[in-house]
Amino acid sequence: MNAQLHLIDHPLIQHKLSLMRCKDTSTKNFRQLAREISALLAYELTRDMPTQTVRIETPLEAMDARMIDGKKIVLASILRAGNGLLEGMLDILPSARVGHIGLYRNPGTLEAVEYYFKMPQDMAERDVIVLDPMLATGNSAAAAVERLKACRPRSIRFVCLLTCPEGIARFHQQHPEVPIFTPAIDRGLDEHGYIVPGLGDAGDRLFGTQ
Ligand SMILES: O=P(O)(O)OC[C@H]1O[C@H](OP(=O)(O)OP(=O)(O)O)[C@H](O)[C@@H]1O
Ligand SMILES: O=c1cc[nH]c(=O)[nH]1
Ligand SMILES: [Mg+2]
Numbered sequence: 682m683n684a685q686l687h688l689i690d691h692p693l694i695q696h697k698l699s700l701m702r703c704k705d706t707s708t709k710n711f712r713q714l715a716r717e718i719s720a721l722l723a724y725e726l727t728r729d730m731p732t733q734t735v736r737i738e739t740p741l742e743a744m745d746a747r748m749i750d751g752k753k754i755v756l757a758s759i760l761r762a763g764n765g766l767l768e769g770m771l772d773i774l775p776s777a778r779v780g781h782i783g784l785y786r787n788p789g790t791l792e793a794v795e796y797y798f799k800m801p802q803d804m805a806e807r808d809v810i811v812l813d814p815m816l817a818t819g820n821s822a823a824a825a826v827e828r829l830k831a832c833r834p835r836s837i838r839f840v841c842l843l844t845c846p847e848g849i850a851r852f853h854q855q856h857p858e859v860p861i862f863t864p865a866i867d868r869g870l871d872e873h874g875y876i877v878p879g880l881g882d883a884g885d886r887l888f889g890t891q
Contacts, residue, residue: 685861712887719770724773732749754806754807755777782797789863792820818874819849840862845866
């Protein structure tokens with residue numbers, strides 16, 4: 682398997698993702714499941730983050746204790762659907778900074794169209810986790826990461842709930858060094874660029890807009 686592809690095969694995540702896929706899952710439950718899965722994903726995503734030793738005082742004595750190294754992590758949400766992963770990530774990383782990348786997919790061309798971009802300061806000292814539940818053609822994620830690279834962050838990781846071979850290939854063709862973390866790699870894309878079997882339109886299901 683591609684060294685920059687991390688399949689997160691945890692039973693709890695798989696169970697919750699299966700519930701999200703069900704077409705009769707309500708907006709409320711879909712949103713709650715996205716939050717729960719993203720908290721579990723945050724745990725896996727940060728597994729290899731560098732730590733530094735900091736001198737602290739316990740009630741009994743001084744010690745050299747480990748803490749996450751560097752400036753606060755940036756969670757970069759690809760709007761809109763990326764926001765569905767934000768709350769769960771913030772439950773685990775409550776001090777993280779949050780950036781927003783506004784993109785929508787032109788339904789005719791399937792190309793990404795940017796409408797907003799805002800990141801914190803001092804990106805050179807920060808690790809970024811890019812959030813989007815769906816990596817389908819890969820055009821949105823590739824465009825978002827291209828834009829982020831101009832800010833020169835210390836590192837970039839991409840996390841989604843679902844992808845497919847086409848999305849992985851497209852993304853890694855442009856950004857081979859950026860790791861993808863995903864709980865599932867589905868069969869492929871349909872004629873409208875939707876992941877199959879998939880879970881449908883993530884943004885519409887999260888926000889009840891369909
Ligand atoms: O890999 P791609 O083929 O680019 O497709 C994936 C993109 O499509 C969805 O967003 P959408 O454009 O529907 O916008 P939304 O999040 O505002 O609903 C999804 O959240 C991704 O951003
Ligand atoms: O399957 C897909 C593809 C793109 N965007 C979605 O929300 N779902
Ligand atoms: Mg989008």
